[in-house]
Amino acid sequence: AEVPHVEHPPFDGWYNNWAHPDWGAAETTLYRRLAPAYSDGVYEPAGAHRPNPFEISDAVFSGKTGHASVKNRSALLVFFGQQVVEEVLDAQRPGCPPEYFNIKIPKNHAQYDKDGRGGREMPFLRSRYDQNTGYSPHVPREQLNEISAFLDGGLVYGPNKAWADALRSYKGGRLAAYNDNDASKPNFPAENDIRLPMANPAPPFDHKLKPIKRFFKLGNPRGNENPFLLTFGVLLFRWHNHQAAQLQANHPDWSDERLFLEARKLVIAHHQKIVMYDWIPAWLGTEVSEYKGYNPSVHPGIAHVFQSAAMRFGHTLVPPAVYRRNRNCVFRNTSDISGFSGHSALRTCNTFWNSPVSLHQTDIDELLMGMASQITEREDNIVTPDLRGDVFGPLEFPRRDLMAVNIQRGRDHGLPDYNTARKLYGLKPITDWTDINPDFFTNSPDVCGPGVLEKIRNLYNNSLDDVDIWPAGLLETTANGPGELFRTIIKDQFERIRDGDRFWFENRDNGLYTDEEIDAINKTTLRDIIIAVTDIGENDLQENIFFVGDDVPCKQPDQLGDLMTTGSIGECKRPRDAPEVQDGVVFDYFWGSEVSYALTFIAYHSLLAVTVLVLILLARRRDKEVQKKMAMTREKTRKRTKVPSKQISVITASEWIGKKQGHRNVIIKLESSKKHILVTEASSRKSKVLRTIDLNLLLKNRQTGVELILSADGKMTMMALKVPKEYDLVLVFDDQRDRDQSQVELERFMFKAGLGRTLSTVPEKDLLRDAHSVQDRKSLLTQFFQTVLANAFHEEESENREDLDFVKAKEILETELTRYEFAEALSLKPDSLFVNSMFKLVDKNENGYISFREFLDFFVIFSKGNADDKVKLMFDMYDLDNTGTLTKEEFRTMLTSMVDLANEKVEEKDIETLIGSLFSSAGLEGKPAITFTDFKKILKNYESELNYTSLNLAGISPSEVYLYNNNDCAGTGVPMNAQPRRENASSRARRTVILSYDNLDLSSASTGRTANKENRRLSTIQEVKTIKKTAPKGKFALFCNDILRYFVNYKLHIFWCTLYTLITLGIFIERAYYYSIEREHAGLRRIAGYGVTVTRGAASGMMFTYASLLVTMCRNTVTFLRETFLHKYIPFDGAISFHKYIAYLALFFTLLHIIGHCINFYHISTQTPGDLICLFRNFFHATDDLPKFHRWCWNTLTGVTGVLLTINMFVIYVFAVQYARRHTFKAFWFTHNTYPIFFILMILHGAGRLVQPPFTHLFILGPVVLFTLDRLVSINRKKVEIAVITAELLPSDVTYLQFKRPLNFEYKSGQWCRIACLVQGSNEYHPFTLTSAPHEENLSLHIRAVGPWTMNLRRTYDPDHVGEHSWPKVFLDGPYGEGHQEWYRYEVAVLVGGGIGVTPFASILKDIKYKSRTNAQFVCKKVYFLWVTRTQRQFEWLTDIIREVEDSDLVSVHVFITQFKEKYDIRTTMLYICERYFQKISERSLFTGLRSITHFGRPEFKQFFQMLQVEHPNNSEFGVFSCGPPPMTSSVEKACAHVNKTSTNVLFQHHFENF
Amino acid sequence: RKDGFPTLYGPLKTAVTADVLEAGFIYAIVILAFSLLLVLPGIRGRQRIFSLIRVLVGVFVLGCIFLVNFGQEWEVAEIESVTQYRAGLREEIHAKIGVKIGLRSVNITLKEVTSFNEGRLNETINYNERFSWNNEGFTLGRAGFGPFAGRFNQEYRAGQRKGLPYPILWIAEYFTIDGEGIRWGRFYLQAGYYAHILVWLAFPLWILTMVLFYMVMSYGAYFSLLTGIVLIMANILYATIRNPNQLMIPFEDAKLTFTWGWSFWLCLINGIICVAIGVLVLVIDNWK
């Protein structure tokens, strides 16, 4: 390092100027030399009112080629000029996002609208610009120059250091050569095999994209555009290596780096000298000013007007073809290497972007000599069609009109008009058109083409105020070269480049060059360089190669062009002319995407279909398995069932009960003695009689027999037994033999019974279709009862009947009830005496059935008749022999029949005693029989009441007061119990009877023991008012009422759902707005329209909804929160419903998204490769590669994950539908648990960053963390399998489960737990209230089947399905909830249970009873339990529990039935009708067996509480505990508040929980 | 302080020498481990040893995950070379030039080896510059250096304006070029992007692993395996997402050639440890 280095010029122009380090640097803005003329002052293109560029092009630049340059300028001068441009300027790249500023093609344009279709456009993309500019008028849009403006060798070394590094060979300071080791090969730059990012449009000759590798590795990114330009690239490359080699020879000790930099230094200097002092004078016809030294205040930047207009002067000089010749003056014809042979020269337009081809063929020597010999096109306004019409373009418009582009570019860059430009460059404005070029227009008008002046003048409306610079500037051209304006601009530009360059070779201050070096440089010419680095000799070139002087060694054979007389240059090859191009469409970017596009969507659809199919198959398979199991059970049953006697034969089969309900295993017993067919359950555990067919009735009604229908196809295993007036018994047998045997059996039985049978065979399908199934019958009966009730209560308002069409009405009128059906409707035992008596009573014509009329008559009496009528009805019911008197015997029957309902034999003695006392109390001792009057006497205590309590169902009077006075009841207790299926019914019945005695004794004998009790009873006088609810009239009003009620019940749900939906919508709209308004002018939005708006909006909606799905499934969190006060405001129990709601919301957005993308991807598949690079910055594709639909869809992270997501989603949703969960729960659970994959895919989907930075995680992260933590809690929970001890299917779809209590499971009454059923998926927990009390040994639950899981549970514990196995086990979690624990702290406690909210009270009530017995410190004296329910049906099981506690005086129970009328449920109605009477008699409800009074209507809490104050005057604190729907708890709350406010020193403390 | 002038200390001109973030992490991990170890005496018997192992391994892996995530040395290159230093200067300098590539950024250091230019150049040449690409979503942004360009390019342009030394700009420039075969910046960005997602993912996975080890051993093992696989995947992705053109940055005396740095190896080792733990626990668990 002896010799100090010099400061070498930078590669990118930075730090050239100390004051302004970026002046002239690469990637900085062009130099705004003229005032901008953007039409909006900021960025909208200038010249909105200027003429169509094509029209200008045709008017000004058209004409024949082949006129020779007046000054004999050579082609070499022209292409050297192009090379100079590439040294100082590159502003060709379109902006990003692409802004199309297309040029309209005039109709019938000779080249572009040959068919006269019109409406065509030539694509034009506005230039790339500095995006800090163009926002406001003081800094209008400024386009960028990608390379340095200096003459600094960029052409050779690239626009920056890294590029230069890529060109070097690192040997001897040289640049890497094409074939460094083989001297026999031409010395070309290396191939671009590392794929430097050079410009790479599709060669129009091939009309297809080609790999970038084919180019030579040059510094200039556009250096490979045409072979003539490329020649200079190669030449200068060689010159560098030549210099390096010389330097190395002179300085063998220099490093590669130093050699490289020193050689570069010289090459730059030579280039500067040649451009400035040789080429410019030849180009402009004038010298540049003398160099006066470096002037740091000069800006070297390239002026817009230089870029967009002036320097394009070269276009007019470009020849349509270029000669190649050898040293012997042989001008080469083109050969077929380029596929274009047999012509005199290389046609310019056919070489675009295929440049290396010609060079490989002839090296650069022949091109250089050819160009030096060739006189170029004339200096005029005519431009060769190679540029004007056939310059390269994008695939969809491969041959463009460069003149139109030039004009449009000027407008794009905001160039002012021609005269303004002149003024600003200090020239005088033109006022007369001919003054533009007096020589042209006045002296030799033919030169510029006939009538050009006229044409341009007309185009611009004869006004010189707003003329584009390019056409007018070019029209100034003279033989000398560019006209005044362009000359001035160009000269100014190059002088600025020179003067503003600190590293300029003549600047002695930069220390770069010694004086000797400068001298040598000043002597070097382009000719010297050529001779030095090619095989061209001194004699092969004229002295001044920029002109074809007389000393030219070889004269050109002809002036190339249209006017040629010898040879030809051929045509520009156009795809437009190719036969395969249809309809003038040159290229459709969607070509090649059609198949994959169609296939993808077909695949999607078929996949969805397949998923559904799989679901159905799985469901079928499961149903088959169930059937198999049933068959096995049948087999076992058959083996087990012993035929009890000869009289009875047994058939085992499976009964078909309906399309939806399927099959059940049954045992058919044919009892020939009784002429009964019994259908019983075929379970091993019990054999309940499901149905009895009494053949006696047939005989009685003189029916000849039954109908037997056999299936004639399939496995021939079906048989239907049609009994008149009843539903059909459809049996399925295991095989045909089985059926045949049974048929014989049946026929024999019929025969014995004295009945015939008709036999027919039909196809299975028809058999099932025509069968009158249980279900059909049920719906018929429902209508039957409804019609009866409607008739009985609404005779005046006949609207209900109008709904029935005639056929239906007739069917109902003809329907007759069997005794079994009658009993079932009342939930009573069919063979009980009560039912028998009642049935007999109603069945007036004694045909064994109850007809519509009979039933109606009976009802009318009950509802309309006076007290006497009703008592008479009862009397008649037990006047079995119709004598008009009740014998003692009959009276006894009356009592026993009621007891009998409880399925129990009461001791004779007890009944006798009861009768005795009843008779004596009425003064009837000794009478053998009682008359109706006597009977009334017995009931005398109630007579008055019966009179005024008219059963006016049309509306319950609000003032209706029910007295619950024990005194009144005493003495008439008739025990009955109509709950035949309760396990403890018998003992209860007995107790009831005993109790009646007690009371009886009480009132008559008044013993001291019970006096105490009586007193207590006396103190429990209460009035409970109910609120009358008038049922709205008319269907619509009813509907409105339902809706209203729904709103009241679900107001919180509705609030949250609405809020959530609106938030989701907001998120959707935010993105949609962003992409449709804020990004209106940009990017993807422009190519895909509102598709992007929709998809992006939907994507955000999806992120939000899918993330929320997880939140709803944070089960532990939800469970925890529902214990907090938040539960008042957020209905946590709706989490699952909410999950489904969100899922469907998500589905909506997903479909929107997918459909949107079908459209977007279509649009994307129609984009140019360049635009795609800009639009999808994170998705790379090579310039020669045009991604098709399948690439986007199947080869990008976003696409592939999108496809997978869609599939995943299909599967999840299909298997989540109710059908799937019901039929193949396992499949639901399995597919549903792919959700982690779904979320991972979703993250990856966004991670592909195709359009925007990913932000899925912002939505998902919180929920995922919460969900994970929640999951950890679940995992941490010890799971113990718990054995189920008993399971029972109770009526109204309630399943009773009793299971072992785990060792340390401590709970309080009223708490709830969560269970998972092992066979139904061990992860799915559902909450249920414990109905067992803490003191009990086992835990029990009452589970109502409402949805898939609970229905499955019912099926799981269906004895038919369990078969002989032990009960499936459960997982238990809990207990949860506070439970209503404080009740025993109050002396008086009020418990209010509403709807499903009564469940906790089951446990509480049991607990009360237990505690009252065992706990010494039990302060509670009285508990009122108010049970509010719509209908009692669903809670029958609760009555057992209430009954248990009722017997203790501690608890007083009131039942409120709020909707019996609306529901028209016969049982409840009967309850309503009969309770009034029977309860007076028996002290107990006939139907519920409860002593408590049943009220009809909602309770009036306020009054109830006020009454309690009266009732318990010494008590100051009442505990009120309510549980049920929010409206109810809140009305309790209000009542408490009211009472607390109005009365001093009394406090009603309300605790509540909502369900 | 002199003559009643305001208090003033002499300037302390030190270059950025240590990575503060890195040091912070190491400190945090050490104090975490230390605090946890203090709890140990409270645990009795054999349990103490197990807890010790658990704590140490847990904190070690956790710490490594963070070190790896924010570590600057996934790939490194360092040379000593004579080089141009800045504009307006004839002299070249002899310097140590280092490049450290992390998941989010590139650190470029330039430090003069003083013997070469002794006395002649009165400048302290000790630079450590960072160029990052972790803008939202590690997006590349539009071409060029404008306001919509990627973060790296913008930082590079800022560096140009700041006037950083040539070697630093030259190196950084390599990462700004994006087109055809020259896309080193893009590849390191992509590799960093995907690797950082995976390494971040490993963090909650490892936390879950540790939590699950206290709950259900086998679940813990599976998550440990998963953590390991995710970490190793980060290595695999990082190593496979790259330009077919190997990045080499020539200087006068040597070329910067890139090799895996300690961050890369630590990630791999950490991944292997996690896999090993998972397998080990599963084997033991099944044995019992």
Ligand SMILES: Cc1cc2nc3c(=O)[nH]c(=O)nc-3n(C[C@H](O)[C@H](O)[C@H](O)COP(=O)(O)OP(=O)(O)OC[C@H]3O[C@@H](n4cnc5c(N)ncnc54)[C@H](O)[C@@H]3O)c2cc1C
């Ligand atoms: C605290 C509490 C105590 C309950 N006690 C009883 C009871 O003693 N007896 C009884 O029959 N029912 C009780 N339920 C209701 C019972 O949990 C649901 O009826 C049952 O979970 C329905 O499940 P499904 O899949 O069959 O019905 P679906 O049709 O899926 O759901 C019906 C309704 O139950 C809700 N639901 C469904 N699955 C769950 C779940 N896993 N957790 C919470 N809610 C769910 C749904 O949001 C929907 O509103 C109680 C509910 C709660 C919150």
Ligand SMILES: NC(=O)C1=CN([C@@H]2O[C@H](COP(=O)(O)OP(=O)(O)OC[C@H]3O[C@@H](n4cnc5c(N)ncnc54)[C@H](OP(=O)(O)O)[C@@H]3O)[C@@H](O)[C@H]2O)C=CC1
């Ligand atoms: N079809 C529908 O609109 C609805 C049907 N259901 C079904 O009913 C069953 C039980 O529902 P559940 O939600 O537990 O409760 P319910 O909606 O059945 O309500 C329970 C009882 O509380 C009464 N009640 C409501 N508000 C008040 C009040 N302010 N003061 C006094 N009493 C009041 C109701 O009377 P009343 O009958 O007068 O409202 C009803 O008798 C569920 O299976 C559910 O599917 C539940 C809600 C709505």
Ligand code: HEM
């Ligand atoms: C269930 C199916 C799908 C889901 C859940 C889904 C989800 C999403 C989400 C959440 C985003 C936003 C990502 C982000 O910016 O962070 C998104 C974006 C996108 N989706 Fe989908 N998508 C699905 C299907 C598809 C399909 C079938 C395609 C087409 C092949 C597709 C193409 C896209 C594209 C191109 C984007 C823009 C990507 C970007 O912003 O970088 N999607 N999608």
Ligand code: HEM
């Ligand atoms: C792609 C959309 C969906 C996602 C990501 C999703 C996610 C989830 C998750 C994470 C769970 C908890 C699973 C578990 O505890 O292991 C779940 C449960 C559930 N999902 Fe979805 N879900 C989607 C769609 C649906 C749909 C469409 C439905 C039905 C209409 C549905 C119904 C349910 C039900 C009923 C459960 C509860 C199972 C239970 O009772 O525990 N889900 N879902």
Ligand SMILES: [Ca+2]
């Ligand atoms: Ca230049």
Ligand SMILES: [Ca+2]
């Ligand atoms: Ca009858």
Ligand code: NA
């Ligand atoms: Na011309």
Ligand code: NA
């Ligand atoms: Na009953």
